[in-house]
Amino acid sequence: MTSDTFTFHILTLFPEIFxxxxxxxxxxRAIGKKIVKINLINPREYATDKHKSVDDKPYGGGMGMVMRPDIVIKALESISTNSYKLLLCASGQKYTQKTAQKLKSKREIVLICGHYEGVDARVEKYVDEVISVGDFVMTGGEIPAMAIVDSITRLLPGVITEGSTKSESFSPVSSLQFPVSSLLEYPQYTRPESFRGQKVPKVLLSGDHKKIEQWRKKESLKRTKKFRPDLLR
Ligand SMILES: C[S@@+](CC[C@H](N)C(=O)[O-])C[C@H]1O[C@@H](n2cnc3c(N)ncnc32)[C@H](O)[C@@H]1O
Structure with a gap:
């Protein structure tokens, strides 16, 4: 590990999933180049009873089991205190590309994956943010954690070709006459030039870089209007 290595600590009852x-x-490759390090911690190791239980029935009644705060916090406290801590929760704040951009400047992040009916609400006091990866409910926080690790890792220097993340979907936009938070990426094409009757737009074959850039901006806007008009508001 070098001093620049970005560390993801992942608290999970199912480390093998990763x-x-x-x-x-x-x-x-990013792990091999020591740009990132993954540290998997299983809260079950911090359980104290003979069954190694990590969850219990919800107070007030209801279905399912809730992860106990004492076990989760013991596992959390086994990690360096400098880490930025995220609790994964369907009812948290929505994770976006902007969040990934912000988090890439932290050097150490903890991701707490819930399971079953979720984690006891008192754990929220011990974290910096409660994050949801979208308006849907998954069985556990493991896949959301993978999505977050992936989206931050590809923004770190040396992971993918420099510049290739600049004009992607959700990148900030400055060159339009009206305010837009971000746009979706323009459509991309590769060989063959003609596929089952669909041709690659002529402008992309023209070699005229200015025209290509203008076309891409227009298509970006068109696609955003079609699929994500909320980004234009
Ligand atoms: C079945 S879910 C619990 C859902 C919870 N009862 C609710 O209705 O909000 C179990 C765990 O999966 C994770 N999870 C599920 N959906 C998620 C999402 N959209 N974003 C982040 N984590 C999620 C959380 O860690 C959560 O504790």
């Missing part, structure tokens, strides 16, 4: 995702492609 093996395949983090041992492939760009994340694997």
């Amino acid at each position: 093996d395949s995702v983090f041992s492939q492609s760009i994340i694997k």
